[in-house]
Amino acid sequence: MSPxxxxxxxxxxxxxxxxxxxxxxxxxxxxxxxxxSSRQLAEAVGANPAQIRKDLSYFGEFxxxxxGYDVKTLVEELRQQLGLDRSxxxxxxxxxxxxxxxxxxxxxxxxxxxxVGMFDSDPDVVGTDRGAGPVLSSDRLExxxxxxxxxxxxxxxxxxxxxxxxxxVVAAGVPAVLNFAPISATADQPVILRQVDLSxxxxxxxxxxxxx
Amino acid sequence: MSPxxxxxxxxxxxxxxxxxxxxxxxxxxxxxxxxxSSRQLAEAVGANPAQIRKDLSYFGEFxxxxxGYDVKTLVEELRQQLGLDRSxxxxxxxxxxxxxxxxxxxxxxxxxxxxVGMFDSDPDVVGTDRGAGPVLSSDRLExxxxxxxxxxxxxxxxxxxxxxxxxxVVAAGVPAVLNFAPISATADQPVILRQVDLSxxxxxxxxxxxxx
Numbered sequence: 183m184s185p186x187x188x189x190x191x192x193x194x195x196x197x198x199x200x201x202x203x204x205x206x207x208x209x210x211x212x213x214x215x216x217x218x219s220s221r222q223l224a225e226a227v228g229a230n231p232a233q234i235r236k237d238l239s240y241f242g243e244f245x246x247x248x249x250g251y252d253v254k255t256l257v258e259e260l261r262q263q264l265g266l267d268r269s270x271x272x273x274x275x276x277x278x279x280x281x282x283x284x285x286x287x288x289x290x291x292x293x294x295x296x297x298v299g300m301f302d303s304d305p306d307v308v309g310t311d312r313g314a315g316p317v318l319s320s321d322r323l324e325x326x327x328x329x330x331x332x333x334x335x336x337x338x339x340x341x342x343x344x345x346x347x348x349x350x351v352v353a354a355g356v357p358a359v360l361n362f363a364p365i366s367a368t369a370d371q372p373v374i375l376r377q378v379d380l381s382x383x384x385x386x387x388x389x390x391x392x393x394x
Numbered sequence: 395m396s397p398x399x400x401x402x403x404x405x406x407x408x409x410x411x412x413x414x415x416x417x418x419x420x421x422x423x424x425x426x427x428x429x430x431s432s433r434q435l436a437e438a439v440g441a442n443p444a445q446i447r448k449d450l451s452y453f454g455e456f457x458x459x460x461x462g463y464d465v466k467t468l469v470e471e472l473r474q475q476l477g478l479d480r481s482x483x484x485x486x487x488x489x490x491x492x493x494x495x496x497x498x499x500x501x502x503x504x505x506x507x508x509x510v511g512m513f514d515s516d517p518d519v520v521g522t523d524r525g526a527g528p529v530l531s532s533d534r535l536e537x538x539x540x541x542x543x544x545x546x547x548x549x550x551x552x553x554x555x556x557x558x559x560x561x562x563v564v565a566a567g568v569p570a571v572l573n574f575a576p577i578s579a580t581a582d583q584p585v586i587l588r589q590v591d592l593s594x595x596x597x598x599x600x601x602x603x604x605x606x
């Protein structure tokens with residue numbers, strides 16, 4: 183068993199893996215599983231057991247040699263480490279097909295993400311319900327952000343308006359942005375900006391297909 | 395200038411960066427820009443110039459000191475390296491909101507990805523047009539794959555059926571899978587399997603929000 187590294191900072195590359203362990207462990211918990219070994223968890227997520235033991239060593243020793251981890255305890259520890267033991271308010275800007283798909287995504291609330299508002303610039307869309315109550319006009323973004331505690335803005339506008347929208351939400355004080363628009367977005371203030379990038383995924387597939 | 399490393403294999407972590415450079419360069423090309431320095435490209439994509447010079451050194455020396463790279467040549471080189479100088483046939487399984495959003499994604503065809511079929515298991519959806527001609531019944535997946543040269547299957551089904559669908563397309567011979575369903579998917583054959591994982595993205599944001 184690896185020594186505990188509870189007080190060391192968790193490296194950036196570890197975080198996505200922790201979230202995958204958490205999801206798998208929650209599935210196991212839903213199936214009534216009470217303990218899990220690093221080998222079983224490794225098989226379930228397609229990782230190797232040594233990596234899992236190393237990743238989990240960042241937050242204490244709660245695995246028992248020969249028995250494994252208590253699933254419930256591990257889920258709670260992971261949720262706490264990932265900041266999921268509290269709730270985050272999310273807005274979606276761009277209420278087209280992708281925005282609507284995201285609004286209807288059921289994994290959201292389960293993990294403590296509250297969708298508090300949807301926005302669109304199209305007057306025909308404003309006022310319709312795309313899964314999160316009436317869509318608001320994008321003109322009202324700054325006003326809404328000032329009056330609500332918005333933690334995360336998800337950007338699903340077309341490419342040509344995405345950077346402008348990101349600049350506006352960042353200037354209005356939203357601390358985290360998840361951009362789905364196919365641009366290389368930037369932020370001129372130190373916010374958390376991440377990109378879900380379909381074209382990068384497709385090109386990566388293409389790269390490996392071409393080599394295979 | 396870095397020495398050329400044209401015959402070295404491109405490392406896995408480099409590939410997503412190449413695709414981001416390509417997208418930015420194509421934007422620049424669309425704006426009529428003819429040459430670009432590594433510093434300009436670095437600023438545009440939010441990377442550092444040394445990283446860009448290193449990444450581009452994998453495929454030859456076509457930058458000129460003090461002038462930079464010829465945009466058109468670099469776009470062509472990157473497209474070739476990423477396997478985008480040919481076309482790939484794509485199917486989407488799951489014709490709900492997310493599947494439809496993907497089918498309508500315009501960046502697709504531009505990069506050489508042809509959407510050749512959409513599938514759904516819901517009889518009310520089969521036969522409707524969700525952006526790629528009439529949706530076919532999922533019962534016909536194997537038959538379709540046998541009769542068409544399908545390179546990539548995008549999975550946008552609900553979580554509880556995704557792994558089964560992945561097993562079926564892999565068994566039918568599709569060499570690459572891009573999974574959007576919120577499960578940790580696996581493949582029992584050596585295919586290219588990638589995951590676009592909203593919950594991992596959200597948890598990563600949550601992690602950094604919690605620490606900030």
